[in-house]
Amino acid sequence: MQEFKVTSSERSQLIDITADVRRAVSASGISEGRCLVFVPHTTAAVTINEGADPAVRHDIEYELDKLIPWAGGYAHAEGNSAAHIKTTLVGSSETIPVSAGRLVLGTWQAVYFCEFDGPRSRRVYVKVTAD
Amino acid sequence: MQEFKVTSSERSQLIDITADVRRAVSASGISEGRCLVFVPHTTAAVTINEGADPAVRHDIEYELDKLIPWAGGYAHAEGNSAAHIKTTLVGSSETIPVSAGRLVLGTWQAVYFCEFDGPRSRRVYVKVTAD
Amino acid sequence: MQEFKVTSSERSQLIDITADVRRAVSASGISEGRCLVFVPHTTAAVTINEGADPAVRHDIEYELDKLIPWAGGYAHAEGNSAAHIKTTLVGSSETIPVSAGRLVLGTWQAVYFCEFDGPRSRRVYVKVTAD
Numbered sequence: 001m002q003e004f005k006v007t008s009s010e011r012s013q014l015i016d017i018t019a020d021v022r023r024a025v026s027a028s029g030i031s032e033g034r035c036l037v038f039v040p041h042t043t044a045a046v047t048i049n050e051g052a053d054p055a056v057r058h059d060i061e062y063e064l065d066k067l068i069p070w071a072g073g074y075a076h077a078e079g080n081s082a083a084h085i086k087t088t089l090v091g092s093s094e095t096i097p098v099s100a101g102r103l104v105l106g107t108w109q110a111v112y113f114c115e116f117d118g119p120r121s122r123r124v125y126v127k128v129t130a131d
Numbered sequence: 132m133q134e135f136k137v138t139s140s141e142r143s144q145l146i147d148i149t150a151d152v153r154r155a156v157s158a159s160g161i162s163e164g165r166c167l168v169f170v171p172h173t174t175a176a177v178t179i180n181e182g183a184d185p186a187v188r189h190d191i192e193y194e195l196d197k198l199i200p201w202a203g204g205y206a207h208a209e210g211n212s213a214a215h216i217k218t219t220l221v222g223s224s225e226t227i228p229v230s231a232g233r234l235v236l237g238t239w240q241a242v243y244f245c246e247f248d249g250p251r252s253r254r255v256y257v258k259v260t261a262d
Numbered sequence: 263m264q265e266f267k268v269t270s271s272e273r274s275q276l277i278d279i280t281a282d283v284r285r286a287v288s289a290s291g292i293s294e295g296r297c298l299v300f301v302p303h304t305t306a307a308v309t310i311n312e313g314a315d316p317a318v319r320h321d322i323e324y325e326l327d328k329l330i331p332w333a334g335g336y337a338h339a340e341g342n343s344a345a346h347i348k349t350t351l352v353g354s355s356e357t358i359p360v361s362a363g364r365l366v367l368g369t370w371q372a373v374y375f376c377e378f379d380g381p382r383s384r385r386v387y388v389k390v391t392a393d
Contacts, residue, residue: 001294001361032132034167034258036296036357040368042312048223049215050173055206056215062206063199063216068325075317075324084311084318085325092310092371093357095167095224097258099132104256106171109223125366127296127359129393131260163263165298165389179354180346181304186337187346193337194330194347226355228300228389230263235387237302240354262391 002027002126008118012065014047014057015113018105021096021126025103028128033098038125043083043117045090046124051110064089064116083116090114098128133158133257139249143196145178145188146244149236152227152257156234159259164229169256174214174248176221177255182241195220195247214247221245229259264289264388270380274327276309276319277375280367283358283388287365290390295360300387305345305379307352308386313372326351326378345378352376360390 002024006015017037025035039046050056064086074081094111097104105111113124133155137146148168156166170177181187195217205212225242228235236242244255264286268277279299287297301308312318326348336343356373359366367373375386 001359001366034260036359038357038359038366040366040371042310042318042368042370047219048173049219053207053209055208056173056212059205059207059212060216060219063203063212067198067329072325074321076315076321077317078315081318081321081325085322088309088311088322089220089351091222091353091356094222095169095226095357097132097167097169097256104132104169104171106173106254108173109171123368125359127393129260129296129391131258165391178350179304180350184338184340186339187304187343190336190338190343191347191350194334194343198329220351222353225353226298226300226357228263228298228387235263235300235302237304237385239304240302260391262389 004124006113006122008115008120011118012061013115013118016110017113018110021111022103024126025098025128030128030130031101033130035096035098036127038093041122043080043087044122045087045114046094047090047112047114048094048109050108052108080117086116135255137244137253139246139251142249143192144246144249147241148244149241152242153234155257156229156259161259161261162232164261166227166229167258169224172253174211174218175253176218176245177225178221178243178245179225179240181239183239211248217247266386268375268384270377270382273380274323275377275380278372279375280372283373284365286388287360287390292390292392293363295392297358297360298389300355303384305342305349306384307349307376308356309352309374309376310356310371312370314370342379348378
């Protein structure tokens with residue numbers, strides 16, 4: 001299993017980690033298999049979405065903030081329940097095919113670390129497994 | 132890795148791809164393992180839900196449209212931010228157990244391709260791996 | 263593939279199944295690999311979130327109920343469309359790394375079975391695969 005760090009600078013922030021994940025795939029030396037990206041936090045998640053236009057990232061952050069407002073009459077005393085709820089909606093893991101030694105993503109796809117309670121220093125686990 | 136095509140006819144449309152996924156499992160010849168269904172698009176997703184009553188499909192499409200309205204004051208100039216956001220909420224991959232050469236789904240479960248910016252011609256990747 | 267039962271006592275209820283999943287990992291005897299947790303129902307899901315403060319569980323149940331109200335003008339005659347929609351948003355599977363014979367979860371992470379149409383008796387499938 002490989003691991004890398006992500007540092008967020010905003011409360012809600014999608015950070016493109018595609019290059020880090022590709023690096024982990026190369027380092028594994030595996031040609032045919034699958035790549036598990038796992039976020040070991042409870043107020044951060046992982047998603048795959050468009051990498052080309054930064055406005056997409058912005059719209060996802062904005063709409064999730066609108067759907068799950070930060071101040072929502074929650075019970076959890078720490079005050080970051082919105083971040084926990086977004087984590088459950090977006091999810092803690094993604095599995096991506098690996099073929100010919102490369103991550104198989106669609107033309108417009110990028111892998112994003114989703115910070116929902118930043119700024120913080122975070123970790124991402126990557127596990128590449130051969131078929 | 133196997134691949135098949137899906138053609139959508141509506142902007143929002145859940146399309147039952149269970150038969151295609153079962154076919155990919157059979158074609159793999161694998162008896163015990165797992166099946167990764169991966170959607171290589173950024174405005175389409177994959178989910179597992181009830182296959183028996185078409186009203187469930189309809190209700191999912193309707194409620195997602197209500198939660199994430201098409202016209203929402205988004206920044207992304209292409210105008211399809213709602214589709215990107217739904218993709219992040221529903222997710223780009225699902226992993227399903229394979230046992231005795233068959234996809235292990237619950238009695239009511241079906242696998243759906245989720246079109247959020249149709250009509251379009253789309254692709255789905257399936258990777259079946261032995262234990 | 264291993265299987266265990268979960269019994270819910272409320273309509274919406276997050277139930278901590280971390281101990282059951284850890285037990286399945288131990289029983290598999292696998293040291294390095296990954297663990298697939300799969301829910302074979304269409305009105306129940308699986309998520310990973312904070313295990314320490316029960317208020318987090320409560321806030322997730324409460325906010326999902328608010329986002330997807332039980333009575334929402336749905337078409338599905340059975341009357342549990344809200345549960346189907348939450349299942350699609352939260353997801354039917356999670357994959358977690360296994361290393362040194364143990365489930366690799368972050369400090370605060372727990373695995374939750376998400377009941378959205380209880381009380382019911384349910385099943386969870388766990389498949390641990392070696393690298």
